Amino acid sequence: MEAVLEVRQVQVTFKTEKGEIAPVENVDFQLGKGETIAIVGESGSGKSVTTLSIMGLLGKAGRVSRGYISLHGRELTGLSAKELNRIRGNDISMIFQEPMSALNPVLTIGHQLSEQIRKHRGLGRKEARAEGEAMLRRVGIARAESIMREYPFALSGGMLQRVMIAMAMSCNPKVLIADEPTTALDVTIQAQILRLMKELKKEFGTSILLITHDMNVVAEMADRVIVMYGGEVVEEADVFQLFDHHRHPYTKGLLECIPQIGSGKGERLAAIPGSVPLPQHMPRGCRFQDRCAHVMDKCREQHPPLKDAGKGHKVRCWLTCEGKEGEENGGTP
Amino acid sequence: MLNYLLRRILIAIPVLAGITLFNFLIINMAPGNPVEMFINPSMSQADIDLRKEQLGIDDPVFIQYFRWLGNMLQGDFGYSYSSYEPVAKVVGARIGPTLILMGSSLLLAYIIAVPIGILSARKQYSWLDYSATSFSFLGVSIPNFILGLGGIYLFALTWKLFPTGGMYTLGKEKTFGDLLHHLIMPALILATASAGSMVRYVRSSVLEVLGQDYLRTARAKGLSEFVVINKHALRNAMIPIITVVGLDVPLLFGGAVITEQVFGWPGMGQLMIQSIGSRDYPTLMAINLIAAVAVLAANLLTDIAYAAADPAIKYGKR
Incomplete structure (x- = not known):
């Protein structure tokens, strides 16, 4: 598929009073023509910062410090404000949560x-x-x-x-970035808005980058899914593959969090204990280690790379990719 | 909207009546009376009483008030006790200079304060922001008369750039240039207090707007930073500022009284101080009435400006 938007090895850093922090690291994906990619993850996983970096809306304190973002082969990172203003709202546009x-x-x-x-x-x-x-x-x-x-x-x-x-x-626009477009709306309106986006996508041939934490929206809209955790991509797969054959424990946790009707009365809703570590407190090794049920010694010592598990399914986990030495596709800090 | 205006004007009438009544009582409660001001040792008590009767100040205060009110409603403000001229003429001659002074200092205050406030907000925590906020604090806290005296000492006496006071050079033709030359110092000094507080209001208002989502939308649309700030941000930031402008008018009136006194500016403020000294009741009442009308009008104008600036506000609809 023809790549419209490419995000390669991107790291975003922000200047703070206590030095630089990197809320986004190791983000790598490409968006094809007419494709819808959903980026999912909890608050603090770096989804919104990723989209803002594509739009060049990081503000004065933030910048793309590594990697590049390009639209139809034209690099966006490092464009002047004037050049960027010809692209924003024209080639790439964005809708927001509220x-x-x-x-x-x-x-x-x-x-x-x-x-x-x-x-x-x-x-x-x-x-x-x-x-x-x-x-x-x-x-x-x-x-x-x-x-x-x-x-x-x-x-x-x-x-x-x-x-x-x-x-x-x-x-x-060639790319529409939608940052949780239905989160603030009534459920009935949500469905209408999603349907509208689908229609327009077909009519205009627009590619959509959809940020959400709602797995139902993912199932409704996405062709492919990118799961982000702690500022990096931890799993990427075709939407069916992801729902049925996910490999990362975090993805599994997210999917289990969807409440099911009739799944046993009185059962507690599933949740992943803990929260995403802050960028300045990222642990060595795997970033999900403290909340993972399957954590091993290796996870605490070495940072797992994003590995190809075949058919475009990529995963960043020592447990599920152990033994399979595919080509590495993610940076290790 | 027309309905609303009419209602506001009708409400203003009893308010004005109340203000004049209180003013009249307070003026009369002050010790001394106009006759004492021109007593001389050769006058007998009978002369004094006759004078009091002629002026009508031997009647009870309430009768005096209603007599004044009745005459005022017929357009007669009486005669000045000290100059024996009609009050309308005495005060009328002073309105122009005061309006010139107040108007130009209001204009100056905003011309200075609005850009500084915006810059201060956009470059928050820079040295520019720190110096702007410090200077605005100084502007608010140094009394006008100190600034005025300091200004006269430096600019008029030491450097001889501006005259020490007055509105025109005596014995010369009254030209606009001469007026401007006399106006600059008092107007600037009267403007400092308003400008000082305005810088802070503009700064905080712009800061608040800069964090709003709709500015991110505007940037995401590819609009230039100039349009984002001057069209999308500023129009929102100016709404709360309008209130401050309305509140500034009464403050400016007070400031003008002192500034006019320091600079010998022949305005209403100076006349007011003189009239207080000579217990010139009719002149004082007329000045008070004008000040009250001006303040009420400023409030009404503020509300109208508010409706024009903020589309969510509509008057006259229930």
């Missing part, structure tokens, strides 16, 4: 929508508005004309997320 706070409260929907179209597609004020209105209709907003004149406070969360999607798709 649609209520992601739109500017003092500007009309129409303004915020057409501003992006004018910037990237060079249209005049009128054409851009017409284009924006058409886009609103496309995402299922019937009263597009009057919504254009509304301010964000007058709309519901679901409507605002539709507006965000309209905005993100308005310049026909």
Whole structure:
């Protein structure tokens, strides 16, 4: 498959008062044309930082300190702000978790929508508005004309997320990054938004990078899944392969956390004990060691590489990849 | 909106009536009376009483108040006790200079404070931010008259850059350039306190907005940093600032009284101090009324500006 977005050996560091920390290390994947990749993991696993590094939105304190990110072979890391601004919102666009706070409260929907179209597609004020209105209709907003004149406070969360999607798709991007797009919405609205994203993906041929911690969303949307833990990729596989034949204990833990209806009354909900270690307290060896039920001596001493287990299934674990000496595909710090 | 305006103006009427009543009582409670100001040893007690009767200040305070109110409502503010001229004329001549001083210092304060506040927020914890916040603290805490006297000493006496006071050079033609030359120092000094607090308000307001999600969205759309800050951030940051502008007007009035006195600026503040000294009740009442109307109007304008700036606020809808 033709690679649209490549993220190679990326490490992201942030300057803090106590020196540099690296919330993302060893992230490596590629997104094909028309493909949907879901990145899953707990809070603090580095999913959001990864997407922000793709968008160049790390802020002043953060930077990609190792590796590179490229779009259609053009390296994004190290581009000037001006060059990056021609790509953001045009070739790569992004929607966020909280649609209520992601739109500017003092500007009309129409303004915020057409501003992006004018910037990237060079249209005049009128054409851009017409284009924006058409886009609103496309995402299922019937009263597009009057919504254009509304301010964000007058709309519901679901409507605002539709507006965000309209905005993100308005310049026909090659990649859409969706950072937990349904987390803040009602369950019924969630399904509508996911369906809309699927439709648009088919229509525009967009590749989607979906950040979520909801395994149901993964099953619904993704072609491939990347599991992140402690700032690195620990498993990557085709969605069916991952659900049925996952190899990393952390992935297993995540999947067991999905509550099942009728799986025995009164049973406690499954959970992975503990939490992700902070970047400044990463242990030597495997980063999951303290929460892993199968931890071995080797896990405490050596950092496992991301190994290919065949058919594009990659896993970073001493237990499940022991003995199989595939080619190494992950950096060891 | 029109309904709302009308309601606000109607509410302002009893408020104004209350303010004038309290002012009248307080002025009358102050020891001394206008007649004592021009007593001379040759006047007999009968002369003094006659004078009091002529001025109408031998009546009970409430009768005096209602007489003043009745005349005022007919547009008659009475005669000044000290200059014997109509109060409307005496005070009217002073409104212009005060408006010039207050207006220019308000403008100066914002021209100075808004960019510094924004810069201070964008470069938080830099030396620029630290010096801006320190200077704003100094501006707020040093009293106007100290700054005024210091300014006169340095700029007028030592370096002879600006005149020591007044509005025009005596005996010369009244030109705009001459006015500006006289205006710069008092306006700047009156502006320091407002500018000082404004820097801090703008800084904290911009800081709050800079952390908002919608700025990340704006950047993700590929907008330039200039547009992100000046269009998306600033419009939001300015909403709370509007309130401060409204609150600044009464403070500025107080500051103007002192600044006008220090610089001999022929405005209402100076007239007020003189009128207090001579217990010139009608003049004082007129000045107080104008100040009260100005403050109420500033509040109303603030609320209207608020509705214009923040689309979530609509007046007149239930």
